[in-house]
Amino acid sequence: MPHLAVSDVFAKYGKLEVLHGISFDVERGEVVSLVGPSGSGKSTVLRTLVGLTPVTGGHVDVDGTSIDYHSARAIKAARDRMAIVFQQFNLFQNMTVLRNVTLAPTKIKGRPKAEVEAEAIELLSLVGLADKRDAYPDELSGGQQQRVAIARALALKPEILLLDEVTSALDPELVNEVLDTVRRLAGEGMTMLLVSHEMSFVREVSNKVIFMDKGRVVESGPPGQIFDAPTSDRARDFFGKILRG
């Protein structure tokens, strides 16, 4: 049984349908990447999983249990298992780094503050920012903010980490510090679903790559197969353009 099974999912932004029946599986400990041209619905897939964009059809199963996205309680339960990191970090600007990381575990999950703080400091060390615990987000670089955002998501102890173009808003020289963090998490066996335009990185860390276009999965498979021998014209065309540059 796959850890996460997305089956024939449809989603709408207002009246515009952006996902037209998406299906894929993620196994425990796997890193799966969604790639494809902009507007293909990659980010929407992540957003629907955490209930930020309404699902209008199909179903999502975690460990064989279906998530009913029409029930607020079920969405909450889904968010307990999946945490998302955004392209623009979205750290709370009015709080220190440490409070950004500890707020949800203490206030929402009701865990003891001392324990959560100790964990948070450990997570901040993991992303190399333990010394920034008392800084505010606007005092950090984009790369540092994104690493804090990853620590914040990890503090929720998710089973699956969703990374939405986590390096797209960063200056080129800051991309690697974030990718190193993701690389390390992959090495530790974290189940991750990521949307990325960093093709060489995707090829390096992914167990599986899903190529999407116009709200549909065009093809999927191991990175070698998708990048080097795509079977669809659309994928060949896309990779031909971006890989040869």
Place this chain on the structure above:
Amino acid sequence: MERLIAQLPEFFTWSNMALLADAALMTLSMTLIGCFIGFGLALVLVFLRTTPGLWALPLRVACIAYVEVFRRIPFLVVIYLVLFFIQTVSTDVSLFAIAVIAICTYAIAYTADIIRGGIESVPHTQIEAAQAMNFSRLRTLFTVQLPQAWPIILPPAIAFSVSFIKDTALVSQIGVFELTFRGKELNNQGFSGILVFGTIAMSYFLMSFPLSMLGQYLEKRLATPRGQRRLRKIRQT
């Protein structure tokens, strides 16, 4: 003019000044209490106004209607409406309480829009981040939206309250012993109108000026994140 000068020692007596000080305190306290409670209720109104779901539609309409209606009615009319409405319900409500309720009623409508504007200035992505971590709407409002919106909300809210100190002169119409009412009384006792209302005018100025200075100080402080943090530190110590 001679009459005015002749009246000076008679006017600036201990008892007259105590009377005016008392009236000034009345003006100040009903404005501050009214605006403070009004601000709190405006927060509730703004929160209710953004309740999602079809079932909450009448609630949202009612909230919008309240703001739009009361912003378009003169304050004096609001005072009379509150007075007569309350008198049909109960006859032993003090005039001071009625004045405070009228100020509240009016302040809610104005500050609700100020608060809404401030909250809407916080990027939607901040709210999504909170949602994705299962924050309730109320918690998102108090821990994420409001703290970031204070710099936008506080300066105009303070400016509104300070300017309202003078507008409360209108409640003298229903006989609350506030500053303007006492002025009319003293004037009726035969004191020169220029003398009496000049003193009253000075009293209003003395009340609002320091408060608007405080408002400007806060505005400057709140304008930068660094200043905000400084304020936060002051509050913590």
